[in-house]
Amino acid sequence: xxxxxxxxxxxxxxxxxxxxxxxxxxxxxxxxxxxxxxxxxxxxxxxxxxxxxxxxxxxxxxxxxxxxxxxxxxxxxxxxxxxxxxxxxxxxxxxxxxxxxxxxxxxxxxxxxxxxxxxxxxxxxxxxxxxx
Amino acid sequence: xxxxxxxxxxxxxxxxxxxxxxxxxxxxxxxxxxxxxxxxxxxxxxxxxxxxxxxxxxxxxxxxxxxxxxxxxxxxxxxxxxxxxxxxxxxxxxxxxxxxxxxxxxxxxxxxxxxxxxxxxxxxxxxxxxxxxxxxxxxxxxxxxxxxxxxxxxxxxxxxxxxxxxxxxxxxxxxxxxxxxxxxxxxxxxxxxxxxxxxxxxxxxxxxxxxxxxxxxxxxxxxxxxxxxxxxxxxxxxxxxxxxxxxxxxxxxxxxxxxxxxxxxxxxxxxxxxxxxxxxxxxxxxxxxxxxxxxxxxxxxxxxxxxxxxxxxxxxxxxxxxxxxxxxxxxxxxxxxxxxxxxxxxxxxxxxxxxxxxxxxxxxxxxxxxxxxxxxxxxxxxxxxxxxxxxxx
Numbered sequence: 001x002x003x004x005x006x007x008x009x010x011x012x013x014x015x016x017x018x019x020x021x022x023x024x025x026x027x028x029x030x031x032x033x034x035x036x037x038x039x040x041x042x043x044x045x046x047x048x049x050x051x052x053x054x055x056x057x058x059x060x061x062x063x064x065x066x067x068x069x070x071x072x073x074x075x076x077x078x079x080x081x082x083x084x085x086x087x088x089x090x091x092x093x094x095x096x097x098x099x100x101x102x103x104x105x106x107x108x109x110x111x112x113x114x115x116x117x118x119x120x121x122x123x124x125x126x127x128x129x130x131x132x
Numbered sequence: 133x134x135x136x137x138x139x140x141x142x143x144x145x146x147x148x149x150x151x152x153x154x155x156x157x158x159x160x161x162x163x164x165x166x167x168x169x170x171x172x173x174x175x176x177x178x179x180x181x182x183x184x185x186x187x188x189x190x191x192x193x194x195x196x197x198x199x200x201x202x203x204x205x206x207x208x209x210x211x212x213x214x215x216x217x218x219x220x221x222x223x224x225x226x227x228x229x230x231x232x233x234x235x236x237x238x239x240x241x242x243x244x245x246x247x248x249x250x251x252x253x254x255x256x257x258x259x260x261x262x263x264x265x266x267x268x269x270x271x272x273x274x275x276x277x278x279x280x281x282x283x284x285x286x287x288x289x290x291x292x293x294x295x296x297x298x299x300x301x302x303x304x305x306x307x308x309x310x311x312x313x314x315x316x317x318x319x320x321x322x323x324x325x326x327x328x329x330x331x332x333x334x335x336x337x338x339x340x341x342x343x344x345x346x347x348x349x350x351x352x353x354x355x356x357x358x359x360x361x362x363x364x365x366x367x368x369x370x371x372x373x374x375x376x377x378x379x380x381x382x383x384x385x386x387x388x389x390x391x392x393x394x395x396x397x398x399x400x401x402x403x404x405x406x407x408x409x410x411x412x413x414x415x416x417x418x419x420x421x422x423x424x425x426x427x428x429x430x431x432x433x434x435x436x437x438x439x440x441x442x443x444x445x446x447x448x449x450x451x452x453x454x455x456x457x458x459x460x461x462x463x464x465x466x467x468x469x470x471x472x473x474x475x476x477x478x479x480x481x482x483x484x485x486x487x488x489x490x491x492x493x494x495x496x497x498x499x500x501x502x503x504x505x506x507x508x509x510x511x512x513x514x515x516x517x518x519x520x521x522x523x524x525x
């Protein structure tokens with residue numbers, strides 16, 4: 001793999017071989033953040049198992065290498081976690097797992113955790129709607 | 133894996149004969165051209181020979197050439213230097229919206245010193261209409277600056293016509309010819325310009341040296357005050373090895389101008405034709421025909437430039453992009469914005485800039501490698517998924 005100084009080996013690995021790319025049919029929750037005009041856009045799809053844990057997480061991302069790597073890492077971190085645990089995933093935690101991100105990419109590209117949280121909130125509001 | 137370098141607008145390898153000619157001026161002929169002894173004399177002669185060679189590329193008088201440290205300095209010196217020197221006559225400057233930042237930001241600095249600046253818009257091909265320049269000129273206009281050609285999208289401007297407009301009003305006209313130098317004819321008499329910037333690296337010379345040509349009689353306030361080097365227009369000890377290198381690079385560019393342009397345009401045209409045939413939803417940015425022979429620029433929908441750039445790098449291909457994500461300031465290209473390329477599409481910008489060491493096989497390789505990369509990134513893109521679901525639009 002050609003290495004460039006800007007990105008860690010882990011970032012490049014997740015960018016080149018992103019985990020969990022795609023969409024989930026009939027997802028339990030969907031979260032979308034960003035927009036193509038500002039540069040990055042991520043859509044996360046989640047499936048919640050009977051045990052209340054995230055049984056599947058998939059994403060589609062429009063954005064730079066860091067944005068794709070972040071999405072991939074978030075999906076990997078989230079699968080198998082309870083919703084509460086997944087809500088604890090932070091931007092900083094994701095960046096740390098990736099071996100760091102360039103300073104100028106910390107904010108704009110590091111939206112994966114936000115998109116995941118939105119998908120979980122979507123799931124919760126669907127549950128509330130069902131119960132109501 | 134082949135190494136295919138297609139980013140010559142960012143940097144080019146120095147021609148071997150140029151590097152060789154520079155070498156003695158680091159160690160043996162290290163003299164200061166201002167010194168009166170024979171060491172200084174040798175350095176001065178070398179600098180003056182280089183000056184004559186750069187002047188010859190422009191059909192100009194050697195005394196009108198000011199050596200600087202980079203194209204950015206040449207543009208700053210032209211814009212600020214001419215405007216400040218003419219401050220008593222007026223306080224208005226006209227530039228185009230697609231100028232390099234060294235012109236645009238120099239003009240914005242003038243605004244902090246009581247100047248007003250008009251940025252003339254371009255059409256979708258990035259071309260400046262001379263009539264828009266005419267309309268922007270005011271009684272207090274003291275400088276018009278429009279580039280010879282734009283390096284990002286390749287568009288060649290109607291410089292003669294714009295120069296004519298400025299001349300009718302007796303306003304000095306500067307053109308940034310950095311991107312055009314080396315493959316476009318730049319006879320200053322024929323162009324009708326009053327000042328012209330060019331840099332050594334675009335001539336396959338070394339970085340760290342450039343020049344500004346200023347017509348005799350055009351007043352210029354120096355940016356670097358110091359000694360009387362460069363006729364008092366730019367203080368500081370001369371970069372003798374760099375200047376020697378630029379001189380030879382200019383000499384070689386002058387002798388080989390037409391053959392270089394034809395050679396580069398062959399590869400450019402092949403890429404401009406073949407990529408759109410191989411990739412759906414792609415557009416050529418800039419002017420379809422009036423463009424620099426080395427420039428093939430595109431915008432590819434639904435994906436972002438940095439992703440393409442990184443995947444291409446993995447395959448040995450080096451290019452650049454005008455996407456926000458690839459710029460250090462994280463701002464999309466002002467040139468693509470000025471050409472009214474929608475912001476999301478501008479994110480998929482890709483610029484191939486050819487150089488003399490490229491071969492047609494490089495075009496073949498790009499056409500083989502890029503389409504699957506685009507497809508792979510599109511498979512990850514929520515925008516592409518939306519497009520497919522909505523069945524076009």
